[in-house]
Amino acid sequence: MNATIVKNNGTRPTAVLPDAAGDRCSRIPEPHPELTASAAVAHNAVAIKLENSMIAVTMSEGPSTETGMTAGKPLKVSVAQVLIYELRVRDAMTRPPVTAGPGDSLRTIQHLMKTHRISGVPILQNGVPVGLVSIEDIINALDQGHVNDPAERWMTRNIVALRDHFSLVRAVAEFDRHGFGRFPVLNSSGVLVGVITRGDITACLMQQLEKRAEEAAAREAALFSGQTSDLEQTKSVVVQTEVKSGDYDNAGKISQRMRQILRARGVDPDIQRRAAIIAYEAEMNIIIHSIGGDLSVAISPGKVVIEAVDRGPGIENVDLAMQEGWSTAGPLARELGFGAGMGLPNIKKCSDQFEIHSEMSVGTRLHSEVLLSQAAPPPKPEEPI
């Protein structure tokens, strides 16, 4: 972007943006899951979406309106939107800042820029920032053959600084408002602690998103591929996941993971299959019939406890639902092969202990236990009669 630097040879003090209310973008509230679109649109210079560990980043040059959001309505907040509220200027800034004195020549500063690959250098006098020399200042001076002049003759004096505790969303708004390429950053005592550019913000967000994606992938891997410690006989393991309504494409992963653990622990294959059927049917029930819920599988040395809890709408007649062949599944579920009306009867048949409670508009809680025993030793050859 093209920053407009206004030359000012006066001695205006450095303007540090205030914390106080009244400022258009001051005091961003703490991250809140129900950010309204208007707030997000105002700061939407960086719009990032994180979905299924895939990262797409778009960085617009100015205030963006291509958000697809309607002002005023609550919206789903992406990971990146939360990040730009959570992360602070101090997290993204370059530090320590590369600085120069008012007496240093522009040529010296140009070398500093080249060495450190930066485009602006704050000028300090007795530790206090008095100006900033940007690459534009140097080009202007070069143009007129003054590259050996001291910095103080060409530096921008009316600089605007950010506080290190400002959120990144505020920093983005300040870049939009002022059109500068960089801001010096001061800490709460007014000491220069860093310099921040738009590039720093993008890099920081990318890094954080990558970190979060890696963490998510690691969690998934730990859940599904098997930490060896989970396979130890004596350890109790709890595998839990949120189950979304209508998510037919992801069904069965918990039951798969459970099978892995039970197999590794040498549990009898018939018992493994019974537990797997319960977990799979219980998960499918949440997917087909509820508005969403949670499935948990707790494996201890003696038994597997499977709990499926959904948030509604509830089963109107549990006795009827327990009857084989009774189903309220919709056409999509039926098209995919569900809705045989055998889910709950199957779960009951496979359980050593089974309980189900349902309350309309509250939800259904299903509790099932399967007792574990180790695989039977190979059958003895039959005695000849």
Next chain:
Amino acid sequence: MKSEKTRKLSSVLAVIKAEPLTNRAEADLTGCYISDLLSDVLAHASHGMLWITIHTHRNVISCATTKDIGAVLFVCGRKPDPGVVAEADAEGIVLLSTKMAAYEAAGKLWEAGLR
């Protein structure tokens, strides 16, 4: 229903003119079950069976894994998406496809001795 006797899948492949979709195309079959209702398969099929169905959604793989089904035969020329085949490969489940309908395929398999 459950017998210790198994049949090699390869020995009955020809009679149903089936095309293997997975890398693996061999299994020891304990019998056969036909159903298009997943819960019905979970309730009544036994492990090691050949499962005949028209469903090609990935839930078939989840269901087959849960029940340790040996192989799945898609009838009427149906074939699942490559992603489903990859998942079956990862789970060690054989997938096959035939142009025959379920009734005809089942009849041929019965005649061939898969009982």
